[in-house]
Amino acid sequence: MHGTELKKQSIIKLTKDEFESELSLDQLEINYNIDQAVEDAYNIGREKNIISNNFDILSARNNKKNIDMQIQFNEENLNNKIEEIKGSIPNAMKDNSYCIEESDLIITRGTQGNTIIKDELKNKIIENIKNINNTEENVELPLEESAPGPIDVEKIYNEIHTEAQDAYYTKDPFTLHPHVNGVDFAISIEEAKQIVAEEKEEYIIPLKITIPKITTDKLGDEAFPDLLASFTTNYDGGNVNRSTNLRLASNKINGTVVMPGETFSYNATVGERTIAAGYRDAKIYQNGQVIDGLGGGICQISSTLYNAVVLANLDIVSRRNHGFVTSYLGAGRDATVVYGATDFRFKNSRKYPIKIVASAKNGIARVAIYGMKQEVEYKVDIQSSIVETIPYETTYIDDENLPEGTEEVEQKGQNGCRSVTYKVLYLNGVVVSRNLLSSDKYNAMEKVIRRGVKKPEVVQQPAQQVPTTPNIPSNPPSETETKPNVEEGKESGNEGKDGNTESTDTNQKTN
Secondary structure (H helix, E strand, O other): OOOOOOOOEEEEEEOOOOEEEEEEEEHOOOOHHHHHHHHHOOOOOOOHHHHEEEHHHHHHHHHOOOOOEEEEEEEHHHHHHHHHOOOOOOOEEEEEEEEOOOOEEEEEEEOEEEEEEEHHHHHHHHHHHHHOOOOEEEEEOOOHHHHHHHHOOHHHHHHHHHEEEOOOEEOOOEEEEEEEOEEEEOOOOHHHHHHHHHOOOEEEEEEEEOOOOHHHHHHOOOOOOEEEEEEEEEOOOOOOOHHHHHHHHHHHHHEEEEOOOOOOHHHHHHHHOOOOOOOOEEEEOOOOEEEEEOOOHHHHHHHHHHHHHHHHHOEEEEOOOOOOOOOOOOOOOOOOOEOOOEEEEEOOOOOOOOEEEEEEEOOOEEEEEEEEEOOOOOEEEEEEEEEEEOOOOOEEEEEEEEEOOOOEEEEEEEEEEEEEEEEEEEEEOOEEEEOOOOOOEEEEOOEEEEEEEEOOOOOOOOOOOOOOOOOOOOOOOOHHOOOOOHHHHHHHHHOOOOOOHHHHHHHHHHH
């Protein structure tokens, strides 16, 4: 009897400062060898002479001896998980890397940073697994600072140098032999070493590429007769920049043939996202915000590919979710990529080669997997569910350019969540297996509101002039009092026919 159910669906959280990643123990396929533990306990005090046996029994009872539980787990899956997160830890070290783009070998120098101490982390995880009473526990990632080694030009040359070979296939049994491009340096190895001797971030070494007459994608339907799976996602075709990035990425993976047992790398196939390669700025997630970034949107192609690959019943080697739930896929269905740090990789675990057919046009991204059906074919279903909702928070920013009392939403809020995703296999309509694909956490995206604090300007109004009303006696003066002498009347020049002055006229106008 094996204790496969003892810690089923329990989770270990791998943490370091603000970084957190979850490791589901289901992914490790753990077995506890209970039978052996019971046998070891039973044999205490039974394997020696009577004196030694009694001593062993008393010692075990008094010292409360624990029987060491033997466990078995999938070490390859654990190694894949460590590889998956190593590029996402705080201040992660980046290894030297290279890729071939058309007729150039592009070598990128790595950078110093943190790396995971693998053996120490494995021991911590194993100790956690042995404690069967734990249902969830944090394990702090052991990190050390290290620098990438020197760029080894000869090693790279030996890895990429090949002779051109035509593609072909044989029948009974069916075997496909893919074409091989001839690859060689267009310069000498010594010249290449001189190029990388400079202190630069990126180096370009020219290559001589020889294309064979018959390439794998030209073998036709006989080599890849069956549609194994396909998947589509939608995008805004009116967004020219993002649409361009999706088209470039899909063209890169289109026609790729993956042989049985071979591992496909999205980053290696698509290459670095650069202006020279035609990529444009489009929306990306960064530090909890949506900003413009070069190559924005290509994660939609990797995510579409991820779903097609799972539905084709191929093995996932490395996949990581976005920090936030995407607009084009629900939780648990995406696969983010960052060149030089986070890759999406899968292994062709089928008997025959597979071919990727990808496109992005008219607002639809589509990836199809072609190959040859096996003797037993399973129907695959992907089932995702949200197990926890993480509400978003609202942040207010005072803005002196907005009038007081007004608000503008700079970024819409979005709830985060935790999700679990399962791959379910059916045969003749009956479920034959249900395995955990991933356990993911998506952060909440804060809502950002700009709040106006600009005071209204006070406009100084000019003082209003009030018309002056002349003082007029209430009783008209007597004739003797008002009659001026002739000289005064001539001097003033204001006398009317009836002897009244202009002040009386003014008084009449105001009335």
